[in-house]
Amino acid sequence: EPEVTQTPSHQVTQMGQEVILRCVPISNHLYFYWYRQILGQKVEFLVSFYNNEISEKSEIFDDQFSVERPDGSNFTLKIRSTKLEDSAMYFCASSRESSGELFFGEGSRLTVL
Protein backbone atom coordinates (compact mmCIF):
# COMPACT_ATOMS: atom_id res chain seq x y z
CA GLU A 1 0.00 0.00 0.00
CA PRO A 2 1.42 3.41 -0.92
CA GLU A 3 2.50 5.55 1.98
CA VAL A 4 3.99 8.91 2.82
CA THR A 5 7.57 8.59 3.99
CA GLN A 6 9.47 11.10 6.08
CA THR A 7 13.13 11.53 6.94
CA PRO A 8 14.76 11.85 9.34
CA SER A 9 12.64 10.14 11.94
CA HIS A 10 14.41 12.12 14.64
CA GLN A 11 16.72 15.12 14.41
CA VAL A 12 18.49 16.87 17.25
CA THR A 13 19.86 20.32 16.52
CA GLN A 14 21.32 23.28 18.32
CA MET A 15 19.29 26.44 18.66
CA GLY A 16 19.95 28.76 15.75
CA GLN A 17 20.74 26.02 13.28
CA GLU A 18 18.80 25.32 10.12
CA VAL A 19 17.02 22.01 9.57
CA ILE A 20 15.42 20.44 6.54
CA LEU A 21 12.74 17.83 6.97
CA ARG A 22 12.02 15.69 3.97
CA CYS A 23 8.89 13.97 2.77
CA VAL A 24 8.04 11.75 -0.15
CA PRO A 25 4.29 12.02 -0.72
CA ILE A 26 2.25 9.31 -2.39
CA SER A 27 3.14 9.41 -6.07
CA ASN A 28 -0.20 10.33 -7.66
CA HIS A 29 -1.13 12.88 -5.00
CA LEU A 30 -1.26 16.55 -5.90
CA TYR A 31 -1.79 18.29 -2.55
CA PHE A 32 0.87 18.37 0.12
CA TYR A 33 0.78 19.53 3.71
CA TRP A 34 2.91 20.02 6.78
CA TYR A 35 1.43 19.79 10.25
CA ARG A 36 3.18 19.85 13.59
CA GLN A 37 2.38 18.48 17.02
CA ILE A 38 4.15 19.85 20.05
CA LEU A 39 4.41 17.22 22.77
CA GLY A 40 1.12 16.93 24.61
CA GLN A 41 -0.65 19.40 22.36
CA LYS A 42 -2.93 19.10 19.38
CA VAL A 43 -1.95 18.70 15.76
CA GLU A 44 -1.60 22.11 14.10
CA PHE A 45 -1.72 23.03 10.43
CA LEU A 46 1.36 24.74 9.04
CA VAL A 47 1.06 24.93 5.27
CA SER A 48 -0.55 23.45 2.19
CA PHE A 49 1.11 23.25 -1.20
CA TYR A 50 -0.37 22.70 -4.64
CA ASN A 51 0.86 23.24 -8.17
CA ASN A 52 4.31 24.25 -6.94
CA GLU A 53 3.15 27.00 -4.68
CA ILE A 54 1.80 27.57 -1.20
CA SER A 55 -1.99 27.57 -1.27
CA GLU A 56 -2.60 28.25 2.40
CA LYS A 57 -0.50 28.83 5.50
CA SER A 58 -1.13 29.37 9.18
CA GLU A 59 0.09 32.14 11.49
CA ILE A 60 2.75 29.73 12.71
CA PHE A 61 4.27 29.53 9.23
CA ASP A 62 6.24 32.76 9.29
CA ASP A 63 9.44 33.76 7.50
CA GLN A 64 11.36 31.21 9.53
CA PHE A 65 9.72 28.44 7.54
CA SER A 66 9.75 27.56 3.89
CA VAL A 67 8.63 24.66 1.75
CA GLU A 68 9.89 23.38 -1.54
CA ARG A 69 9.25 20.63 -4.01
CA PRO A 70 12.72 20.43 -5.53
CA ASP A 71 11.95 17.50 -7.81
CA GLY A 72 9.05 15.29 -8.75
CA SER A 73 9.05 13.30 -5.55
CA ASN A 74 10.34 15.22 -2.53
CA PHE A 75 8.53 17.84 -0.48
CA THR A 76 10.69 19.60 2.08
CA LEU A 77 10.15 21.83 5.09
CA LYS A 78 13.04 24.13 5.97
CA ILE A 79 13.21 25.75 9.37
CA ARG A 80 15.78 28.49 9.66
CA SER A 81 17.39 29.63 12.89
CA THR A 82 15.61 27.06 15.02
CA LYS A 83 14.26 27.98 18.43
CA LEU A 84 13.58 25.84 21.47
CA GLU A 85 9.85 26.11 20.84
CA ASP A 86 10.25 24.57 17.39
CA SER A 87 10.74 21.22 19.09
CA ALA A 88 7.83 19.12 17.92
CA MET A 89 6.74 16.22 15.76
CA TYR A 90 6.39 17.40 12.17
CA PHE A 91 3.98 15.47 9.99
CA CYS A 92 3.85 15.55 6.24
CA ALA A 93 0.59 14.61 4.54
CA SER A 94 -0.66 14.30 1.00
CA SER A 95 -3.97 13.90 -0.76
CA ARG A 96 -5.13 13.30 -4.30
CA GLU A 97 -7.86 15.93 -4.17
CA SER A 98 -8.28 19.25 -2.42
CA SER A 99 -10.70 17.88 0.17
CA GLY A 100 -9.72 14.28 -0.21
CA GLU A 101 -8.45 11.82 2.32
CA LEU A 102 -5.23 12.91 3.95
CA PHE A 103 -2.47 10.37 4.28
CA PHE A 104 0.02 11.22 6.99
CA GLY A 105 3.62 10.15 7.28
CA GLU A 106 5.01 8.78 10.51
CA GLY A 107 6.50 12.13 11.40
CA SER A 108 9.90 13.65 12.04
CA ARG A 109 10.68 14.45 15.62
CA LEU A 110 12.69 17.66 15.92
CA THR A 111 14.47 18.39 19.17
CA VAL A 112 16.09 21.80 19.50
CA LEU A 113 18.64 22.13 22.30
Place this chain on the structure above:
Amino acid sequence: TQLLEQSPQFLSIQEGENLTVYCNSSSVFSSLQWYRQEPGEGPVLLVTVVTGGEVKKLKRLTFQFGDARKDSSLHITAAQPGDTGLYLCAGEHFGNEKLTFGTGTRLTIIP
Protein backbone atom coordinates in the same frame (compact mmCIF):
# COMPACT_ATOMS: atom_id res chain seq x y z
CA THR B 1 -9.55 30.67 15.88
CA GLN B 2 -11.99 27.84 15.33
CA LEU B 3 -11.64 25.34 18.14
CA LEU B 4 -12.66 21.73 18.26
CA GLU B 5 -13.08 20.53 21.79
CA GLN B 6 -13.08 16.82 22.45
CA SER B 7 -14.44 15.14 25.54
CA PRO B 8 -13.48 13.35 27.53
CA GLN B 9 -9.78 14.09 27.30
CA PHE B 10 -8.93 10.74 28.85
CA LEU B 11 -11.07 7.62 29.09
CA SER B 12 -10.17 4.31 30.62
CA ILE B 13 -12.77 1.52 30.54
CA GLN B 14 -13.00 -2.24 30.78
CA GLU B 15 -13.01 -4.46 27.73
CA GLY B 16 -16.53 -5.11 26.52
CA GLU B 17 -17.98 -1.79 27.63
CA ASN B 18 -19.43 0.82 25.33
CA LEU B 19 -18.20 4.39 25.09
CA THR B 20 -18.85 7.66 23.31
CA VAL B 21 -16.37 10.40 22.48
CA TYR B 22 -17.58 13.87 21.59
CA CYS B 23 -16.20 16.56 19.33
CA ASN B 24 -17.77 20.01 19.62
CA SER B 25 -17.31 23.38 18.02
CA SER B 26 -19.10 26.68 17.66
CA SER B 27 -18.34 26.84 13.94
CA VAL B 28 -19.77 24.98 10.98
CA PHE B 29 -17.65 22.51 9.07
CA SER B 30 -17.97 21.31 5.49
CA SER B 31 -16.71 17.94 6.62
CA LEU B 32 -15.40 16.29 9.71
CA GLN B 33 -12.89 13.51 9.96
CA TRP B 34 -11.94 11.11 12.72
CA TYR B 35 -8.38 9.87 13.04
CA ARG B 36 -6.62 7.44 15.30
CA GLN B 37 -3.02 8.04 16.25
CA GLU B 38 -0.66 5.51 17.76
CA PRO B 39 2.43 6.64 19.72
CA GLY B 40 5.24 7.67 17.40
CA GLU B 41 3.07 7.53 14.30
CA GLY B 42 1.01 9.87 12.21
CA PRO B 43 -2.79 10.09 12.39
CA VAL B 44 -4.65 7.48 10.36
CA LEU B 45 -8.01 8.38 8.90
CA LEU B 46 -10.96 6.35 10.17
CA VAL B 47 -13.88 8.11 8.53
CA THR B 48 -15.08 11.31 6.90
CA VAL B 49 -18.60 12.63 7.44
CA VAL B 50 -19.94 15.28 5.13
CA THR B 51 -23.71 15.60 5.46
CA GLY B 52 -25.43 16.99 8.55
CA GLY B 53 -26.98 14.11 10.49
CA GLU B 54 -24.89 11.56 8.66
CA VAL B 55 -24.12 8.30 10.43
CA LYS B 56 -21.31 6.00 9.34
CA LYS B 57 -20.41 2.63 10.78
CA LEU B 58 -17.01 1.00 10.74
CA LYS B 59 -17.39 -2.41 12.38
CA ARG B 60 -17.92 -1.59 16.09
CA LEU B 61 -17.39 2.13 15.57
CA THR B 62 -20.30 4.46 14.81
CA PHE B 63 -19.65 8.03 13.75
CA GLN B 64 -22.29 10.73 13.64
CA PHE B 65 -22.15 14.26 12.26
CA GLY B 66 -24.44 16.73 14.00
CA ASP B 67 -27.39 18.14 12.11
CA ALA B 68 -25.87 21.62 12.28
CA ARG B 69 -22.44 20.32 11.20
CA LYS B 70 -20.82 21.75 14.33
CA ASP B 71 -20.27 18.56 16.27
CA SER B 72 -19.67 14.87 15.95
CA SER B 73 -19.54 11.76 18.07
CA LEU B 74 -17.73 8.47 17.95
CA HIS B 75 -19.39 5.51 19.66
CA ILE B 76 -17.54 2.26 20.21
CA THR B 77 -19.49 -0.86 21.06
CA ALA B 78 -17.92 -3.68 23.06
CA ALA B 79 -14.52 -2.02 23.26
CA GLN B 80 -11.45 -4.17 22.70
CA PRO B 81 -7.86 -3.62 23.91
CA GLY B 82 -6.95 -3.02 20.28
CA ASP B 83 -9.12 0.11 20.35
CA THR B 84 -6.62 1.75 22.69
CA GLY B 85 -5.19 4.91 21.17
CA LEU B 86 -5.54 8.64 20.68
CA TYR B 87 -8.68 9.58 18.78
CA LEU B 88 -8.68 12.91 16.98
CA CYS B 89 -11.47 14.72 15.24
CA ALA B 90 -10.57 17.22 12.55
CA GLY B 91 -12.80 19.65 10.72
CA GLU B 92 -12.54 21.29 7.36
CA HIS B 93 -14.21 24.61 6.63
CA PHE B 94 -15.76 25.58 3.32
CA GLY B 95 -13.14 26.99 0.99
CA ASN B 96 -10.24 25.99 3.24
CA GLU B 97 -7.80 23.18 2.65
CA LYS B 98 -6.46 23.00 6.15
CA LEU B 99 -7.76 20.69 8.84
CA THR B 100 -8.43 22.00 12.32
CA PHE B 101 -7.70 19.22 14.75
CA GLY B 102 -9.44 18.61 18.01
CA THR B 103 -7.79 18.34 21.39
CA GLY B 104 -7.88 14.55 21.29
CA THR B 105 -9.26 11.75 23.45
CA ARG B 106 -6.81 9.24 24.81
CA LEU B 107 -8.64 5.95 25.15
CA THR B 108 -7.39 2.99 27.16
CA ILE B 109 -9.22 -0.31 27.12
CA ILE B 110 -8.35 -2.52 30.05
CA PRO B 111 -8.37 -6.27 29.32
